Amino acid sequence: MPFGRQKLVAYVIEFIEHTDLEIQKIKSITKVIDQEPLMELNHFNFIKWSAQYYQHPIGEVFNACLPSLITKGEAAELAPELYWKLTDEGKIAEPKSNAVKQITLLSLAKQHQAITAPLLKEHQYTPGDLKPLMNKGWIEACQKQLNTDSISVNLLPSPFEVNKEQHQALAQIFSKKEQFQPFLLDGVTSSGKTEVYLRAIAQQLEAGKQVLLLVPEIGLTPQTVQRFQQRFIANIAMLHSGMTDKQRLNEWLKAKQGLTSIVIGTRSALFTPFKNLGLIVIDEEHDLSFKQQEGFRYSARDLALVRAQNLNIPIIMGSATPSMESQFNVETGRFERLTLSRRAGNAKPPHSKIFDVRQRSLQEGISKPLKEHIESHIAKGQQCLVFLNRRGYAPSILCHDCGWLAECNRCDRNMTYHQQLKRLHCHHCDRQVFLPKQCPSCQSEQLLPIGLGTERLQEVLSKLFPSKTVIRVDRDSTRRKDSMQNIVEQIKAGEADIIVGTQMLAKGHHFPNLTLVAVIDIDGCLFSADYRATERTAQLLTQVAGRAGRGETKGEIVIQSHHPDHPLLVNLFTQNYQQLSQQMLEERKAANLPPYSAQVLVRADANVISKPMAFLQDMANILNQYSQLSVFGPYPAPMMKRAGKMRAQLLLQADDKKSIQQILNAALPLVEKQKSANSVRWSIDVDPQEVF
Numbered sequence: 001m002p003f004g005r006q007k008l009v010a011y012v013i014e015f016i017e018h019t020d021l022e023i024q025k026i027k028s029i030t031k032v033i034d035q036e037p038l039m040e041l042n043h044f045n046f047i048k049w050s051a052q053y054y055q056h057p058i059g060e061v062f063n064a065c066l067p068s069l070i071t072k073g074e075a076a077e078l079a080p081e082l083y084w085k086l087t088d089e090g091k092i093a094e095p096k097s098n099a100v101k102q103i104t105l106l107s108l109a110k111q112h113q114a115i116t117a118p119l120l121k122e123h124q125y126t127p128g129d130l131k132p133l134m135n136k137g138w139i140e141a142c143q144k145q146l147n148t149d150s151i152s153v154n155l156l157p158s159p160f161e162v163n164k165e166q167h168q169a170l171a172q173i174f175s176k177k178e179q180f181q182p183f184l185l186d187g188v189t190s191s192g193k194t195e196v197y198l199r200a201i202a203q204q205l206e207a208g209k210q211v212l213l214l215v216p217e218i219g220l221t222p223q224t225v226q227r228f229q230q231r232f233i234a235n236i237a238m239l240h241s242g243m244t245d246k247q248r249l250n251e252w253l254k255a256k257q258g259l260t261s262i263v264i265g266t267r268s269a270l271f272t273p274f275k276n277l278g279l280i281v282i283d284e285e286h287d288l289s290f291k292q293q294e295g296f297r298y299s300a301r302d303l304a305l306v307r308a309q310n311l312n313i314p315i316i317m318g319s320a321t322p323s324m325e326s327q328f329n330v331e332t333g334r335f336e337r338l339t340l341s342r343r344a345g346n347a348k349p350p351h352s353k354i355f356d357v358r359q360r361s362l363q364e365g366i367s368k369p370l371k372e373h374i375e376s377h378i379a380k381g382q383q384c385l386v387f388l389n390r391r392g393y394a395p396s397i398l399c400h401d402c403g404w405l406a407e408c409n410r411c412d413r414n415m416t417y418h419q420q421l422k423r424l425h426c427h428h429c430d431r432q433v434f435l436p437k438q439c440p441s442c443q444s445e446q447l448l449p450i451g452l453g454t455e456r457l458q459e460v461l462s463k464l465f466p467s468k469t470v471i472r473v474d475r476d477s478t479r480r481k482d483s484m485q486n487i488v489e490q491i492k493a494g495e496a497d498i499i500v501g502t503q504m505l506a507k508g509h510h511f512p513n514l515t516l517v518a519v520i521d522i523d524g525c526l527f528s529a530d531y532r533a534t535e536r537t538a539q540l541l542t543q544v545a546g547r548a549g550r551g552e553t554k555g556e557i558v559i560q561s562h563h564p565d566h567p568l569l570v571n572l573f574t575q576n577y578q579q580l581s582q583q584m585l586e587e588r589k590a591a592n593l594p595p596y597s598a599q600v601l602v603r604a605d606a607n608v609i610s611k612p613m614a615f616l617q618d619m620a621n622i623l624n625q626y627s628q629l630s631v632f633g634p635y636p637a638p639m640m641k642r643a644g645k646m647r648a649q650l651l652l653q654a655d656d657k658k659s660i661q662q663i664l665n666a667a668l669p670l671v672e673k674q675k676s677a678n679s680v681r682w683s684i685d686v687d688p689q690e691v692f
Contacts, residue, residue, distance in 0.1 A: 001027065001029050001030055002027050002030060007030055009033070009071060009072065009073045010029075010059070011038075011059065011062045012029075013044075013048070013058065033073060033074075033075055034075055034076050036076075038066065038070065038076055038273075039256070039273045040273065042310055042311065043273050045310070046303075046306065046307055046310055047061060047062065047065050047271065049306065050065075050298060050303055050306075051296075053661065053686065054296065054297060054298050054684070054686050055600075055664055055668065055684045055686060056295075056296045056297070056684070060295065060296055061296050064268070064271075064292075064295060064296040064298075065268075065271035066271075067245065067248045067249040067252045068245050068248070069245045069246065069248075069249045070249065074249070076249075076253060077253075078250060078253045078254065078257070079246065079249075079250055080143040080144065081117070081143070081144040082117065082127070082141050082142065082143060082144070083114045083115060083116045083117075083141075083142055083144055084109065084114060084115040084130055084134075084139045084140065084141055084142070085109065085113070085114040085115075085139065085140060085142055086106075086109045086110065086138065086139055087137055087138060087139060087140055089136075089137050089138055090106065090109065090133070090137075090138030090139050091110075093106060093136070093138045101125075101129060102132060102133060104123070105125065105129065105130060105133060105139075106133065106138065106139075108123065109139060114142075115130070115139070153205045153206075153232060153233070153234040153261050154232070154233035154234070155202050155205065155206070155231065155232060155233075156230065156231050156232065156233065158195065158198070158199070158231065160192070160195050160344070162192070162195060162196075162199070163192070163342075163344065165191075165339065165340045165341065165342070166192055166195060166196055166340065166344075168338075169183075169185065169196050169338035169339075169340065170196060170199055170200065172336060172338060173196075173200045173314065173316065173338070174200075174203060176314050176336075177203060177204070177207075177278075177279075177314060178312075178313075179312055179313075179314070180308055180309045180311075180312045180313060180314065180315075181314045181315075181336060182305055182308070182314075182315050182317065182329070182334065182335045182336070183314065183315070183316045183317065183335065183336050183337075183338050184285075184317055184318075184319075184322055184326050184327075184329070184330055184335045184336070184337050184338065185197075185316055185317065185318035185319070185338045185340070186319065186320075186322050186337055186338065186339050186340070186578070187318065187319075187320060187338075187339070187340030187341075188320050188340065188341060188342065188343060188349070188546070188576075189320040189343075189542070189543065189545070189546020189547075189550075190343045190344060190510070190546060190550045191320070191340035191341070191342060191343055191344055192340060192344035193283075193318040193320075193340060194227065194283075195344070196316075196318075196338075196340075197213070197281050197283070197316065197318065198227075198228070198231050200279065200281070200314075200316060201213075201232075201262065201279060201281070202231070202232070204278040204279045205232065205234060205261055205262075207278060208276065209276050209277065209278025209279065210255065210258065210260065210261055210262070210263070210274045210275065210276055210277050210278060211261070211262045211263070211277070211278060211279045211280075211281065212262075212263050212265075212269065212270070212272065212274070212277060212279070212280045212281070213262065213263070213264045213265075213280075213281045213282075213283065214265065214266070214267065214269060214270060214280070214281070214282045214283065214290070214300060214301075214304065215264065215265070215266060215283050215284070216266070216267075216283070216284045216287035216289040216290060216507065217266070217289065217504065217507065218240045218241065218242050218266060218484070223485070223488060223509070224264050224283075225238055225264055228262060228264065232261070232262065234261040234262060235254070235259060235260045235261050235262075236260070236261065236262045236263075236264065237251040237254065237255060237260045237262070237263045237264070237265075238251070238264055238265060239251055239252070239263055239264070239265030239266070239268070239269040239272060240265050240266045240269070241266065241268075242481065251263070251272075252272055252273070255272045255273065255274055255275075256272075256273040256274065256275060257275060258274075258275030258276060266289070267289065267290050267291075267292060267298075267300035268300075270300045270303055270304055270307065277311055277313060278313055279313060279314055279315070279316070280304050280307065280308050280313065280314075280315040280316075281315070281316045281317075281318070282300075282301055282304055282315070282316070282317045282318070283318055283319075284318070284319055284507050285301050285317035285318060285319045285322065285323065285326060286319045286321050286322055286323040286326070286539055287507065288536070288689055288690070291689045291690075293689075293690065297683070297684075297685045297686070297688075299687060299689075301317065301323075302325075302687065317335075320542060320543065320546055320577070321538065321539035321542045321543060321577050321581075322581070323535070324535055324581065324584060324585055324588060324594075324595055325594070325595045327581055327582075327585055328585065328595040328596070329595075331585075343550075348549060348554045348555075349549075349555075350517070350545050350546075350548040350549045350554070350555035350556055350557045351554065351555070351556045351557070352545065352556075352557050352558075352559075352573040353556070353557070353558045353559070354558075354559050354561055354564045354569055354573070355367055355369055355370060355558060355559065355560045355561070355564070356561070356562075356564040357560045357561065357562055358562050363460070363464070364452065364456065364457070364460040365388075365452040365457065365460070365520050365521065365560075366460065366461075366464070366520070367560055370518055370558060370560060371464060373516060373518070373556070373558055374386075374461075374465070374498065374516065374518065375465075377515055377516040377556075378465065378468060378497050378498070380515075381513075382513055382514070382515040382516065382553065383491065383494070383496065383497060383498070383499065383511060383513050383514040383515065383516075384497070384498050384499070384514070384515070384516040384517075384518065385498075385499045385501055385505065385511075385514055385516070385517045385518070385544075385547055385548070386457060386461065386498060386499070386500050386501070386518045386520060387501055387502075387505070387506070387517060387518065387519045387520065387544050388452065388453070388454055388457050388500065388501075388502065388519075388520045388521060389502050389503050389525075389540070390451075390452070390453050390454065390502070390521070391416070391427075391453055391454050391455070391474040391475055391476055391502055392416035392417060392418050392425065392427075392453035392454070392455055392456075392476075393416075393417045393418055393419035393420075393449055393453050393455040393456045393459075394416070394417045394449030394450055394451050394452065394453055394456055395414060395416055395417075395450065395451035395452075395453060396414035396415070396416070396417070396449075396450045396451060397414075397415070397417050397424065397435065397447050397448070397449060397450065398447070398448050398450045399439040399441060399442065399444055399446060399447055399448075400444065400446035400447070400448050401439065401442055401444035401446050402439060402441050402442040402444065404439050404440065404441040404442065406424050408426035408428070408429065408431055409431075410426065410429045410431055410641070410642070410643050410644040411426055411428045411429050411431075411639065411641055411642045411643065412639050412640055412641045412642070413426060413427075413428055413639065415431075415433075416453065417435065417449050417453075418455065418476065419449075419455055419456070419459075420455060420476070422434060422435050423435060428639065428642055428643070429642060429643035429644070435447070452520065452521065454472050454474045454500050454501070454502060455472065455476070457472075457500050457520065458470050458471075458472040458500045461498050461500065465497070465498060468497035468498060469495060469496050469497050469498070470496070470497065470498045470499075470500060471487060471490065471491070471496045471498075471499055471500070472499075472500045472501070473487055473499060473500070473501040473502070473504055473505050474500075474501065474502045474504060475502070475504070478504070484504075488509065491511050491514075492511060492512075494513060499514070503540060503543075503544075505544075505547065506540060506543040506544045506547070507543050509547060510550055511547060511550065512550055512551030512552075513551060513553075514547055514548060514549075514550070514555070515548055515549055515551075515553050515554070515555045515556060516548060516555070516556050516557075516558065517544055517545055517547055517548040517555070517556070517557045517558070518557075518558045518559075518560070519541065519544060519557070519558070519559040519560065520560055521560070522537070522541065522559060522560075522561060522569075523561055523562050523563055525537040525540070526561075526563055526566050526568060526569070529638070529691075530690075530691055531588075531591070531593055532689070534568055534584060535581070535584055537568060538568060538572055538577060538580055538581070538584075539577075541559070541572060542572070542577045544557070545557040571583070592653075594687070597653050597654065597655055597656075598653065598654050598655070598656055598657040598659070598660045598687070599651065599652065599653050599660075599687065599688060600651075600652040600653075600660055600664065600684060600685065600686050600687075600688070601649060601650070601651055601652075601684075601685040601688040601691065602616060602619065602649065602650040602651075602652065602682065602683070602684055602685075603637070603647065603648075603649055603682065603683050603685065604616055604634075604647070604648055604649075604650075604680045604681065604682040604683075605642075605645035605646060605647040605648070605680065605681055605682075606645065606646060606679060606680045606681070607644075607645065607646065608646055609636060609640065609646040609647075609648060611646075611676070611679045611680050612634070612646065612647065612648035612680050612682070613634050613636075613648050614676045615674065615676040615677055615679070615680045615682065616633060616634030616648055616649070616650040617634055618671075618674045618676050618677075619650060619671050619674070620633065620634060620650055622667050622670050622671055622674075623652065623663065623667055626663045626667070628654055628655065628659050628663070629652055629653070629654050629659070629660065629663050630652070630653045630654070631650065631651075631652055632650070632651040632652075632653070633648075633649055633650040633651055634648050634649065634650045635648065635649060636648050636649075637649050637691075638691060645681075649691070657687075660686075664684070
């Protein structure tokens with residue numbers, strides 16, 4: 001449609017009979033891209049409700065919920081699936097003896113009757129490799145006919161027997177299989193939550209329904225798909241940001257047409273349309289990555305509940321460390337708790353130790369007792385995970401002569417040094433510069449790396465254990481396609497002795513030979529102004545500890561700390577997570593913090609701090625008229641300068657979500673008319689998870 005001097009892709013969301021506008025002022029649509037609606041009415045209303053709840057412009061919400069090719073103006077048409085079959089000439093063809101690739105491809109075509117795209121990928125070929133055979137007339141391309149009526153699903157037998165708790169959990173899920181019921185599958189690490197998911201999914205597939213499984217990390221998607229392929233002969237689709245735009249659109253349309261039985265994806269997969277969705281499963285429901293932190297700031301976990309309620313279907317949310325919100329919903333009777341209190345099979349809970357490193361000499365962050373522990377586990381042929389939630393080589397670079405620090409000139413933070421690339425990198429605004437040869441302040445060449453990152457820790461451990469294989473798992477080492485999957489397979493095959501990892505390894509992964517988890521530096525997490533820090537640290541430590549001793553051998557977790565008597569560390573290892581979370585809920589209730597109240601965080605930024613402060617003050621003046629709303633601020637953001645902008649915040653709190661929504665709906669039109677709104681960029685974060 002015409003928009004100023006340009007043409008933009010737009011979404012028709014309503015037809016109206018009458019308008020007060022003059023007819024000659026109304027512009028015509030230039031071109032209708034899709035003749036059929038992009039989605040069913042129920043799904044359309046769900047997206048509209050999401051935009052209203054999170055107070056975000058409806059157009060931007062559609063852009064976030066639809067595949068990017070649709071938002072760029074491509075028609076929502078399923079690309080035909082190709083396969084290649086032998087011609088009569090191909091059946092008797094004899095390639096030259098040195099044409100190895102042609103011989104292999106002809107052999108595959110004869111063996112499988114036809115060559116499909118997945119078969120090519122499995123043997124590390126591309127459709128381009130078939131061109132010489134097509135040019136010779138030995139094979140021909142054909143289009144696969146897609147028929148939603150012929151989608152078959154076969155269930156393979158499970159290699160596992162379910163225990164009493166798993167059986168009880170499944171009985172409760174099966175009893176509510178055709179109605180809206182949220183289940184919190186509260187199971188300790190390695191308790192067999194995935195087996196419960198698989199059997200609940202199998203029941204829905206047998207009934208001809210589709211299933212959506214949300215996972216927090218792309219890194220978990222390939223291993224989850226692999227596990228599902230071992231149990232179901234069915235069309236299983238992956239949806240995540242690592243896919244091409246065309247792949248994403250095709251999988252989206254196949255799910256909509258009922259050609260896919262199971263969709264496994266990260267948070268944005270929630271907005272996939274389905275022909276007959278019967279169950280939603282959210283793995284690691286507590287994970288922060290289910291909350292979008294930029295643009296349309298939605299929570300996939302919370303919206304999944306709304307979608308399940310709209311469709312009147314069950315939803316299972318699993319975690320070893322359930323969020324405070326989910327625990328609260330169990331307390332109030334909204335969720336049904338399913339408990340798995342012991343590890344599956346013969347696996348035993350790990351033994352815990354806290355090493356007091358005060359006044360101890362540390363060799364690049366590693367104490368002597370920890371080194372001895374690692375040695376003893378490796379000597380038995382077992383694997384160790386050394387956990388440090390800080391990537392890069394060093395958190396900062398310091399000049400030894402004048403004290404200069406390498407700070408980001410666009411943020412209130414130091415730049416992280418990455419030795420492999422010889423670069424300084426700001427992890428907040430993504431600014432990157434080469435490491436200077438001299439100090440910019442005094443020209444000294446004495447530039448020292450300060451602190452420990454995963455890159456440096458890998459180097460240290462390689463020196464301490466020169467005959468052992470040390471591998472690193474973080475955002476930098478897993479950038480390339482399939483690199484995470486390759487590393488996970490390498491660990492499972494026993495090709496790594498010591499694994500240095502960030503929180504990417506803290507969830508979902510199963511390494512049977514990993515018996516020791518060592519946490520190097522947790523002290524920074526123990527002291528934070530954010531009231532959620534205790535919950536996050538407890539979840540992180542519990543999840544990391546859960547990687548140890550998942551096989552036959554009992555595991556061990558060792559935590560180095562300068563604060564070994566900190567209440568969180570003491571409580572975490574003298575109680576279980578469930579008891580600790582009960583205490584945290586009581587503290588939240590006493591302070592009237594979420595989930596016992598509702599919050600909205602308004603963020604604003606501009607080139608100078610006075611502008612966002614002035615705008616938020618105008619907004620506070622309007623909102624202070626509502627007695628049921630508490631308004632805190634405005635105040636500068638914890639990181640005041642980020643990406644070159646000065647940032648301020650306003651926190652709103654009410655007793656319930658309905659009240660805060662009603663106030664925002666009434667007040668925002670007035671806020672938008674404020675003159676100060678024109679000089680800032682501002683956003684609304686409903687149910688914020690981070691105050692940064």
